[in-house]
Amino acid sequence: MSTQFVNQAAWQTGANVKPLSVGPGPDQNNPASDEVIIKVEYVAINPSEWKFQDFNYIPVQFPHVLGSDVAGTIVKIGDGVTRLKEGDRVIGHCLGLSFGGAKHGGFQHYTTCREVVVAKVPDSIPLSHAVVLPLGLSTSIVGLFEILKLDLPTLGGEKKARTVVIWGGSSSMGSTAIQLAVAAGYDVVSTASPRNSGYVKALGAQDTFDHTDSEVVSNILKKLDGRTVAGVYDCIGEEATTKACAAILSQVGGGSLATVLWPPSDLPANVQASMVFATNPGLVADHPGVKVWRDFVESALETGKLLPKPEPKVLTGGLAVVQDALDLQKKGVSAQKVVVQL
Ligand SMILES: NC(=O)c1ccc[n+]([C@@H]2O[C@H](COP(=O)([O-])OP(=O)(O)OC[C@H]3O[C@@H](n4cnc5c(N)ncnc54)[C@H](OP(=O)(O)O)[C@@H]3O)[C@@H](O)[C@H]2O)c1
Numbered sequence: 001m002s003t004q005f006v007n008q009a010a011w012q013t014g015a016n017v018k019p020l021s022v023g024p025g026p027d028q029n030n031p032a033s034d035e036v037i038i039k040v041e042y043v044a045i046n047p048s049e050w051k052f053q054d055f056n057y058i059p060v061q062f063p064h065v066l067g068s069d070v071a072g073t074i075v076k077i078g079d080g081v082t083r084l085k086e087g088d089r090v091i092g093h094c095l096g097l098s099f100g101g102a103k104h105g106g107f108q109h110y111t112t113c114r115e116v117v118v119a120k121v122p123d124s125i126p127l128s129h130a131v132v133l134p135l136g137l138s139t140s141i142v143g144l145f146e147i148l149k150l151d152l153p154t155l156g157g158e159k160k161a162r163t164v165v166i167w168g169g170s171s172s173m174g175s176t177a178i179q180l181a182v183a184a185g186y187d188v189v190s191t192a193s194p195r196n197s198g199y200v201k202a203l204g205a206q207d208t209f210d211h212t213d214s215e216v217v218s219n220i221l222k223k224l225d226g227r228t229v230a231g232v233y234d235c236i237g238e239e240a241t242t243k244a245c246a247a248i249l250s251q252v253g254g255g256s257l258a259t260v261l262w263p264p265s266d267l268p269a270n271v272q273a274s275m276v277f278a279t280n281p282g283l284v285a286d287h288p289g290v291k292v293w294r295d296f297v298e299s300a301l302e303t304g305k306l307l308p309k310p311e312p313k314v315l316t317g318g319l320a321v322v323q324d325a326l327d328l329q330k331k332g333v334s335a336q337k338v339v340v341q342l
Pocket residue numbers: 046047048051135139167168169170171172173174191192193194196211235236237241259260261275276277278279332333334335336
């Protein structure tokens with residue numbers, strides 16, 4: 001008889017309820033043919049989780065298990081899974097808010113992930129660091145390769161002589177977006193606070209501009225003079241940042257603007273803004289992101305082409321401290337990702 005996994009979860013018991021309640025978790029013993037079960041060692045915290053607690057922005061069945069980012073070890077695979085096996089150290093993007101409900105949430109000792117959004121982690125990278133990546137990867141993939149239709153990243157990163165503007169390079173989503181755009185061969189111009197300028201350049205951005213400077217849009221436009229702009233990606237998604245990105249894009253000829261939150265409607269006519277749906281790589285057949293998750297992530301981590309950034313701030317204490325971690329992320333982070341060791 002096969003092992004039965006005994007699961008515990010940090011439950012969201014109802015709309016707008018805080019704190020999370022720790023108790024017996026969903027049954028995690030029967031993956032579908034395209035799923036894997038992961039024994040979770042670390043979870044990372046994202047703004048979407050405390051925003052869900054505060055605003056209940058998507059209908060789900062309660063009790064629910066939140067959480068998008070996990071790192072751990074595969075303990076069971078579905079019968080159609082061939083590229084992963086039991087015992088693999090992996091990261092996974094949990095899709096629970098959009099697909100599969102509580103069983104597919106991250107804040108539990110065992111979770112179920114669709115195999116297309118799971119990647120192996122080389123032994124050289126601690127899972128406490130790798131866990132910062134999954135949602136950042138899927139979000140960047142949708143912004144850059146689905147909406148902006150850029151070329152996919154490669155290990156060679158052949159240069160394109162085209163520039164991508166990534167607003168919010170020190171954010172979690174921006175950190176991954178810069179790395180994927182650079183690996184796809186584009187020059188990247190980004191924004192960050194002056195204290196994070198070195199961090200953003202180390203990720204591969206050619207230049208970074210202070211987002212608190214009132215001249216930031218014109219400073220970026222001066223930098224773009226004479227260049228071909230392949231796309232603009234707003235990784236912050238506030239009204240002011242999307243309008244700043246739209247102003248830049250409009251001045252360089254217009255086109256597609258990707259943004260992580262709903263764009264305002266009053267943007268220049270030559271700008272077509274689209275919001276990222278980060279779960280698409282896990283849910284849409286033949287999504288460009290499947291190739292990135294499957295063919296790029298593991299080898300890019302191995303070769304240092306993809307770094308597990310931003311740096312984790314690791315809380316110990318297991319499921320009992322996930323609510324503290326959500327509250328900490330809500331207070332604000334800077335070039336850092338809150339992580340919990342389960
Ligand atoms: N649509 C989707 O599917 C999806 C998926 C994931 C995330 N999101 C959304 O994406 C947003 C970013 O998430 P995250 O986890 O990356 O955030 P985060 O890491 O918590 O963001 C913090 C960072 O944002 C930077 N920042 C704040 N205001 C800025 C501004 N006006 N201009 C430029 N940078 C600014 C800060 O930079 P400095 O410290 O350098 O000032 C800081 O490093 C959130 O709103 C989240 O809900 C959407």
